[in-house]
Each structure stands twice: as C-alpha cells, then as structure tokens.
Amino acid sequence: MITIKDMADMLGTSTTTVSNVIHGKTSEVSQKTVERVEKLLEEYDYVPNNSARTLTQNCSKIIGVALKSRKEQYDNILADPFFSELIGAIEAEIRSRGYYMMIYTSNDLTELIRNILTWNVDGLLLLGILHDDFVRIKSRYKKPVVLIDSYAPRDIMNYVNVGLEDERGAFEMTSYLLEKGHRRIAFLADNMEGVDYTRYVGHQKAMAKYGLKADEKDLLIIRSGMMERESSLEELYYLSRNYTAFMCCSDYHAVVLMSYFSDRGVRIPEDLSFTGFDDVLLARIVRPALTTVRQNITQKGCLAVDTLLKMIQEEDQPKWDVKLPVEIVVRDSVKTISSYGSHEHIEMKTE
Amino acid sequence: MITIKDMADMLGTSTTTVSNVIHGKTSEVSQKTVERVEKLLEEYDYVPNNSARTLTQNCSKIIGVALKSRKEQYDNILADPFFSELIGAIEAEIRSRGYYMMIYTSNDLTELIRNILTWNVDGLLLLGILHDDFVRIKSRYKKPVVLIDSYAPRDIMNYVNVGLEDERGAFEMTSYLLEKGHRRIAFLADNMEGVDYTRYVGHQKAMAKYGLKADEKDLLIIRSGMMERESSLEELYYLSRNYTAFMCCSDYHAVVLMSYFSDRGVRIPEDLSFTGFDDVLLARIVRPALTTVRQNITQKGCLAVDTLLKMIQEEDQPKWDVKLPVEIVVRDSVKTISSYGSHEHIEMKTE
DNA sequence: TTGTAGGCGTTATCAA
DNA sequence: TTGATAACGCCTACAA
Numbered sequence: 060m061i062t063i064k065d066m067a068d069m070l071g072t073s074t075t076t077v078s079n080v081i082h083g084k085t086s087e088v089s090q091k092t093v094e095r096v097e098k099l100l101e102e103y104d105y106v107p108n109n110s111a112r113t114l115t116q117n118c119s120k121i122i123g124v125a126l127k128s129r130k131e132q133y134d135n136i137l138a139d140p141f142f143s144e145l146i147g148a149i150e151a152e153i154r155s156r157g158y159y160m161m162i163y164t165s166n167d168l169t170e171l172i173r174n175i176l177t178w179n180v181d182g183l184l185l186l187g188i189l190h191d192d193f194v195r196i197k198s199r200y201k202k203p204v205v206l207i208d209s210y211a212p213r214d215i216m217n218y219v220n221v222g223l224e225d226e227r228g229a230f231e232m233t234s235y236l237l238e239k240g241h242r243r244i245a246f247l248a249d250n251m252e253g254v255d256y257t258r259y260v261g262h263q264k265a266m267a268k269y270g271l272k273a274d275e276k277d278l279l280i281i282r283s284g285m286m287e288r289e290s291s292l293e294e295l296y297y298l299s300r301n302y303t304a305f306m307c308c309s310d311y312h313a314v315v316l317m318s319y320f321s322d323r324g325v326r327i328p329e330d331l332s333f334t335g336f337d338d339v340l341l342a343r344i345v346r347p348a349l350t351t352v353r354q355n356i357t358q359k360g361c362l363a364v365d366t367l368l369k370m371i372q373e374e375d376q377p378k379w380d381v382k383l384p385v386e387i388v389v390r391d392s393v394k395t396i397s398s399y400g401s402h403e404h405i406e407m408k409t410e
Numbered sequence: 411m412i413t414i415k416d417m418a419d420m421l422g423t424s425t426t427t428v429s430n431v432i433h434g435k436t437s438e439v440s441q442k443t444v445e446r447v448e449k450l451l452e453e454y455d456y457v458p459n460n461s462a463r464t465l466t467q468n469c470s471k472i473i474g475v476a477l478k479s480r481k482e483q484y485d486n487i488l489a490d491p492f493f494s495e496l497i498g499a500i501e502a503e504i505r506s507r508g509y510y511m512m513i514y515t516s517n518d519l520t521e522l523i524r525n526i527l528t529w530n531v532d533g534l535l536l537l538g539i540l541h542d543d544f545v546r547i548k549s550r551y552k553k554p555v556v557l558i559d560s561y562a563p564r565d566i567m568n569y570v571n572v573g574l575e576d577e578r579g580a581f582e583m584t585s586y587l588l589e590k591g592h593r594r595i596a597f598l599a600d601n602m603e604g605v606d607y608t609r610y611v612g613h614q615k616a617m618a619k620y621g622l623k624a625d626e627k628d629l630l631i632i633r634s635g636m637m638e639r640e641s642s643l644e645e646l647y648y649l650s651r652n653y654t655a656f657m658c659c660s661d662y663h664a665v666v667l668m669s670y671f672s673d674r675g676v677r678i679p680e681d682l683s684f685t686g687f688d689d690v691l692l693a694r695i696v697r698p699a700l701t702t703v704r705q706n707i708t709q710k711g712c713l714a715v716d717t718l719l720k721m722i723q724e725e726d727q728p729k730w731d732v733k734l735p736v737e738i739v740v741r742d743s744v745k746t747i748s749s750y751g752s753h754e755h756i757e758m759k760t761e
Numbered sequence: 762t763t764g765t766a767g768g769c770g771t772t773a774t775c776a777a
Numbered sequence: 778t779t780g781a782t783a784a785c786g787c788c789t790a791c792a793a
Binding site: 075 | 785786787788
Binding site: 425438439440464465466467 | 778779780781784785786787
C-alpha cells in the first residue's frame with residue numbers, strides 16, 4: 060500500500076502537491092507536476108486510506124443500515140424475502156453513489172449505537188424501528204437518519220420516513236375480500252404497532268364501510284417462532300374453521316400457512332382464501348399464486364438511500380414523510396363466494 | 411463524542427493512563443486512578459474512534475464479504491434465497507465475534523479491490539469467485555482470504571475453501587432419479603465452471619454407472635435473465651417434452667420452472683419430475699414440495715467466518731479445503747416410473 | 762506554484 | 778505508577 064508521503068518522496072515534492080492532484084485541484088499545480096504525479100498514481104495504483112481520511116474529514120462515507128425484525132426474534136432476518144430484497148436494493152444504491160454500507164441486524168440497541176458511533180457513520184437507515192428506540196438513537200447520534208416503515212408520533216420528534224400506504228393497502232384488500240363475498244375474515248399480524256397496526260386500521264375501516272365490526276378475536280398475532288412450530292400451525296389450522304379468508308400482513312406468513320394447510324387437506328382457495336402483503340417473489344411462485352398488496356421494494360430502498368444522501372449533502376430538505384403507493388394484485392388465492400350467508404368452508408370442516 | 415484526550419484533561423492525567431484503563435492494563439495503574447477513569451468512561455459513555463484505532467493498529471476489525479453471482483448478472487443477488495440465507499448467517503457470526511462486516515455485491519473487480527484496500531479490511535470472504543479473479547485479488551491483497559464454493563486449480567495457488575460435496579450430491583441425486591426409473595434427464599445449470607461443473611461431473615458418473623452417457627444436448631444452461639424472460643421459459647417448456655425429469659442446480663430455478671410449467675398444464679411430478687439443490691426455504695414451501703440436495707447453509711457461513719478468524723488470529727493453520735456434507739431430501743416432486751421404456755410424458759404432450 | 766506544519770484520535774515506546 | 782512524545786496517513790490553512 061503506497062501512501063501519499065511515499066509518492067511525494069519519490070517525486071521530490073511535497074505531500075500537498077500530490078494530495079492536490081489526487082483531488083483534482085489541478086489549477087494550483089503546474090501541468091508538468093500533474094503529469095508526473097498522475098503517472099505515479101497509475102503506476103502504483105494508489106488507494107487512499109479511508110481511516111486516515113475519515114479522521115481528518117470527520118466523514119466516513121459509511122451508511123449504517125440497521126434492521127430490527129418485525130418479529131421479536133429472528134434467527135436470520137435475511138431469510139425473510141422482504142428484507143433481503145430491500146437490503147439488496149439498498150446496498151446497490153449506496154454503492155453506486157460512492158458510499159459504503161455497514162449492516163447490523165442485532166436487536167441489541169446499545170451495541171447498535173456503539174457501532175454507529177465507533178465508525179462515525181455519515182448517515183443511518185433504520186428499518187422497522189419503534190419510537191422509543193428511535194428516540195434513544197437520536198439522543199446519541201446527531202447525523203441524518205432516515206426511517207423505513209416507521210410510525211412514530213409526529214409531534215414528539217422530527218423525523219424523515221419512507222413508508223407505504225399501509226392503511227390504504229389493507230383497506231383495499233379487505234374491501235376486495237368483502238366484495239368477493241367474504242365476511243368471516245381473520246387478520247394475521249406480527250404485532251399491534253407500527254406497520255401492522257396501521258394495516259389493521261385500514262382493515263377495520265373497510266369492515267365498517269360494510270357495516271361490520273372487526274372483532275378482536277379475529278385478530279391473530281403471529282408471535283416469534285410460531286411459523287416454525289408445528290403446534291402453533293396446528294392451532295391456526297383449527298382456528299381456520301371459523302373463517303373463509305386469512306388476510307396476512309406478509310406474503311411470507313401467507314405462503315407458509317398455505318403450504319401447511321393444504322397438506323392438512325384444506326383446499327385453497329375453495330375452502331379458505333388467502334391474501335398477503337408485499338408481493339415478494341414467493342407470492343408469484345407459489346400455487347395458487349397469491350393475491351396480495353404489491354409494493355415496489357426496490358423503489359423503497361432507493362428512495363430511502365436517496366433521501367438520506369440528500370440530507371447528508373444538505374442539498375435540500377426532503378419531505379418528512381413519504382408514503383409509497385400500493386396496488387392490489389389479484390391472482391388465484393381468493394375465492395368468490397356467491398351467497399353471503401352460507402359458510403361452506405365451516406360446514407365442510409365440521410362434517 | 412468524547413475522546414481520550416478530553417477525559418485525560420478533565421482528570422488532569424495523561425492519555426496513556428486513560429488508554430491503559432480502557433484496555434484493562436490495570437496492573438500498571440493505581441487503583442484510585444482506575445476508579446476515577448472508569449467513572450468518567452461510564453458517565454460519558456465513551457466510544458472509541460475506530461478510524462483512529464485502525465490507523466495505529468493497522469487492523470480494522472472489518473471483514474469484507476464479496477459476492478459475485480452464479481449468474482452473469484443479477485439485478486439483486488440477495489433475491490436468491492441461497493445467498494440471502496448465507497449472508498444472514500455470515501453477518502450474525504461476524505458480529506457475534508466482535509468484527510464488522512462490509513459487503514460488496516459488485517461484479518466490478520477493480521472497484522472491489524479498491525474497497526478492500528481503502529478500508530484495510532482484516533480478512534476477506536469470497537463467494538462464488540472464479541480462479542482468475544481470485545489470482546487478481548491475491549496479487550493486491552495480502553491478508554487472509556477464505557473462499558466459499560470455489561473451485562480453483564489447487565496447484566496454481568494456495569487457498570482455503572469452504573465448499574460442499576457437490577459431486578457426491580449430484581451423483582446421489584441422479585442415482586436416485588435413475589432408481590426411480592428416469593432415463594431422460596435434463597441437467598440445468600448456470601454455467602459450466604466451478605460448482606455447477608462439479609455437479610455435472612457427479613451427474614455424469616451416476617449416468618455412467620447405469621451404462622448411460624450424459625448427452626451434451628441434455629445440458630441446459632440457464633443464462634442470465636432467462637428465468638425472467640417469458641420466451642426463454644417457453645423454450646424450456648418445449649424442450650421439456652423430451653424429458654421425464656429436470657435436475658436443477660438450484661432450488662430457485664427448479665421452483666420457478668415448476669410454477670411456469672404447471673401453469674402450462676404440466677402436472678408435477680406426474681408429467682415431469684423436478685429436483686433441486688440447496689434446500690432453501692422455498693423448496694419446503696412450494697407444492698409439490700421439492701425433492702432436493704440439502705446443504706446446511708448456516709453451518710457453511712459460520713464455518714467460513716470461523717476459519718477466516720482463525721487465520722487472522724493466527725491460531726492455527728486451517729484445513730485448506732473443507733467439503734461440507736450433503737443429504738438427499740426426498741419430498742414430492744419426483745415420480746416413480748414403473749416401466750422404463752415408456753415415455754408417458756412425451757406421448758401425452760404430442761397427442 | 763509549491764512547501765511547511767499542525768491536527769484528527771488512538772496506541773506504543775521509553776523515560777521519569 | 779505515570780507522562781511525554783512520536784507515529785499511523787491524510788488534509789488544509791497558511792507561508793514562501
């Protein structure tokens with residue numbers, strides 16, 4: 060690894076001159092010197108030491124990306140295609156903009172904060188973080204932060220969020236199910252805060268539009284590890300008798316349940332309809348293909364990075380809250396129920 | 411951000427003393443001073459500046475992780491569940507060992523090398539890299555490197571590789587298909603080098619064992635973007651008439667094709683059998699569930715990180731080549747063919 | 762047009 | 778037991 064000083068010595072010039080050439084401050088250097096320096100630069104393929112640069116400039120060119128899973132615990136959050144697609148998009152965008160990405164999937168907030176500070180990251184992208192955590196981070200970290208899919212009380216703290224029309228997405232999906240004649244709809248969520256809560260609100264509103272009330276007992280919370288535990292799946296299977304449709308807050312859940320249920324003899328969508336959220340690769344591949352709420356994951360990742368870089372470069376004040384559009388994608392996992400009153404599904408199960 | 415110097419000033423002591431306390435070199439410091447320093451450390455929640463540390467120690471605690479996709483180009487390599495699961499496992503292991511991960515998915519090798527050098531990463535994890543690229547990296551980067559799933563000529567260069575029993579996996583899968591009565595088997599690969607080539611060798615050997623020869627025309631190479639292009643899928647669909655089984659080098663390909671084919675009226679496995687490789691989540695979720703060659707992706711990631719850290723810490727010389735075991739997982743995507751001669755599938759299609 | 766010198770935060774050597 | 782001091786590689790204000 061050749062350094063600026065090495066080259067300066069070789070050329071019999073000062074480090075300043077070499078540094079100036081490197082940074083294109085060529086107006087202050089004679090043409091001849093420029094050429095000599097550039098020749099060396101090429102010859103030795105000079106690469107700057109970023110630690111040294113960071114130290115003097117107090118800017119690291121690192122973007123920190125922190126994920127907390129929607130579930131309480133995840134053994135491997137990247138196994139969820141929503142997150143892996145999003146991270147993939149973010150990484151590509153960060154790189155193409157000349158920055159570096161450092162990623163943390165830990166749920167340990169203290170460790171996360173230490174990482175951010177120790178590397179002096181220039182900006183932070185926070186996925187699925189809750190309000191309290193955000194406040195704690197903000198109290199220690201003063202550089203730009205962009206949230207993705209966060210719902211914090213706006214009045215308490217200024218923040219920039221790249222989100223989704225979660226409420227509208229759920230509203231339209233539930234409306235669609237209701238149009239198709241479904242009345243006994245289970246709503247599956249990971250928790251009752253942030254994204255999932257907002258989607259539930261949309262669900263409730265659609266129900267209300269039809270003069271129905273979303274009952275709390277129809278709200279099924281998928282706790283950590285449930286999707287991997289046979290007993291939990293079994294329980295959901297028994298509960299499924301009460302419904303004609305499962306409306307899920309993520310494609311992943313929908314698809315896992317569809318598999319399990321169909322192995323148990325449930326015909327989809329004849330016996331039970333399914334809808335998802337996100338329109339992940341999985342949703343397109345599975346059969347019956349999943350009717351779901353599409354979001355453009357790549358766009359979301361790129362927009363978040365773009366917004367963060369704008370803040371870092373102080374180009375302009377970004378919008379504090381963006382809600383990316385959603386779109387219902389009708390595929391084959393929802394049945395049309397002709398007569399509203401008959402709970403065909405239930406009768407079949409309780410034969 | 412409080413610095414060591416700040417604290418030294420506040421205490422009226424030298425930076426050396428503070429630094430010593432931080433590093434637990436407490437034998438050289440009086441008990442009283444230790445306590446005073448530790449109090450400040452807590453109070454201001456001191457976090458070291460890693461750029462400064464890297465500069466003096468010439469070790470960054472960063473592990474670089476570079477992926478080149480098995481395909482020529484990928485818009486988002488993390489959309490492939492094999493890679494996202496692997497990266498997830500690697501990230502968790504690196505973090506739990508007190509290191510930091512920097513990831514690059516670029517296919518631009520020059521840029522990759524610059525990144526490695528500019529951050530002075532302590533070690534490098536290379537996924538799916540080919541021999542020439544490895545040589546180029548080695549010529550510039552002198553610290554430890556661990557390869558994952560690489561096949562380089564051993565005689566040319568020393569290297570450490572964490573790999574898989576690729577040949578045996580393919581051998582056993584083909585043997586299984588042969589046992590089940592299949593004779594007209596298409597072999598689907600991304601390319602004919604490294605992993606896929608080795609699997610093809612296994613396939614050939616199994617065929618040979620049955621006195622059959624793997625014909626070149628039965629080797630279907632999935633070029634970049636083919637899985638997303640309707641016309642390519644259509645072409646594969648037409649080709650499928652010639653076979654009773656598709657043996658795929660990745661679950662991802664198998665599953666995408668199964669979807670497409672079944673939409674075109676192909677019954678799986680009645681008309682066409684499928685096998686995959688990797689045993690990714692997808693393989694378990696899809697119906698019919700995919701018969702595949704399982705590898706333990708998490709174990710692979712952890713072992714690679716562990717090996718690399720051993721090399722960095724010079725604990726001992728790791729084995730230069732590890733081949734993790736594989737296991738055939740029989741599920742529902744392969745049909746048993748009773749009479750070998752009858753090409754039921756073909757006759758149905760050409761009715 | 763070029764060079765000098767100080768500083769970024771940390772660590773390590775060596776002297777007190 | 779503690780403290781100067783130099784060094785890591787780079788940048789920049791200022792001087793020549």
